[in-house]
Amino acid sequence: GAVVSQHPSRVICKSGTSVKIECRSLDFQATTMFWYRQFPKKSLMLMATSNEGSKATYEQGVEKDKFLINHASLTLSTLTVTSAHPEDSSFYICSARARQGVDQPQHFGDGTRLSIL
Amino acid sequence: QKEVEQDPGPLSVPEGAIVSLNCTYSNSAFQYFMWYRQYSRKGPELLMYTYSSGNKEDGRFTAQVDKSSKYISLFIRDSQPSDSATYLCAMTLTGGGNKLTFGTGTQLKVEL
Numbered sequence A: 001g002a003v004v005s006q007h008p009s010r011v012i013c014k015s016g017t018s019v020k021i022e023c024r025s026l027d028f029q030a031t032t033m034f035w036y037r038q039f040p041k042k043s044l045m046l047m048a049t050s051n052e053g054s055k056a057t058y059e060q061g062v063e064k065d066k067f068l069i070n071h072a073s074l075t076l077s078t079l080t081v082t083s084a085h086p087e088d089s090s091f092y093i094c095s096a097r098a099r100q101g102v103d104q105p106q107h108f109g110d111g112t113r114l115s116i117l
Numbered sequence B: 001q002k003e004v005e006q007d008p009g010p011l012s013v014p015e016g017a018i019v020s021l022n023c024t025y026s027n028s029a030f031q032y033f034m035w036y037r038q039y040s041r042k043g044p045e046l047l048m049y050t051y052s053s054g055n056k057e058d059g060r061f062t063a064q065v066d067k068s069s070k071y072i073s074l075f076i077r078d079s080q081p082s083d084s085a086t087y088l089c090a091m092t093l094t095g096g097g098n099k100l101t102f103g104t105g106t107q108l109k110v111e112l
Helices: none
Strands: A004-007 A010-013 A019-025 A030-038 A044-051 A067-073 A076-081 A090-098 A106-108 A112-116 B004-006 B011-014 B019-025 B032-038 B045-050 B054-058 B061-066 B071-076 B085-092 B106-111
Touching: A004 A090, A010 A019, A019 A030, A019 A090, A019 A112, A030 A067, A030 A076, A044 A067, A076 A090, A106 B045, B004 B085, B011 B019, B019 B085, B019 B106, B032 B061, B045 B054, B045 B061, B071 B085
Parallel strands: A010 A112, B011 B106
Antiparallel strands: A004 A019, A019 A076, A030 A044, A030 A090, A067 A076, A090 A106, A090 A112, B004 B019, B019 B071, B032 B045, B032 B085, B054 B061, B061 B071, B085 B106
């Protein structure tokens, strides 16, 4: 149980393109989803917390107009990297928390490797 | 000083060895502690989730929490080549479903 699916797993695109990444909880309802960014050989950096039906909460230093988050249902959150540039190239990972409470652990997707040429 | 300190390794051990992975933290308000395993180019996989000080065992894995020393450990018994991965400790103030603070991860290699 507690499977989180992330799509696509790999994206290569030109500078200036907008890229959408989907995060789905397959076998549970997720009130809250999280979006992380990970650089090579570094730990995960929380970008934003996504709550179903409300605006996302962004961490300090993360541009909300650059990284658009939509959490329209209890099983789907999307991250759109708008007008992507080479410095946006990274490994983006989402996680989801089961609906029943904050003491439930987060379960992670397998990440999306984004490369901007 | 980072909130969570973790030796990045790499740590190389022979198959069958007992592995000890550790994290220290500075914020005594952390209440929930997790260990995640991350294979290359994959997302983290939850291994252990603990709240109180003491030991928690699951198969070959034992998580140990010492809140008085602000120190957590993960022990892996009878290590296998398939255990080769990066191990991330994570902790949170109010439950594993809230904002996690991660260590930098320890890269483990179990050799035949």
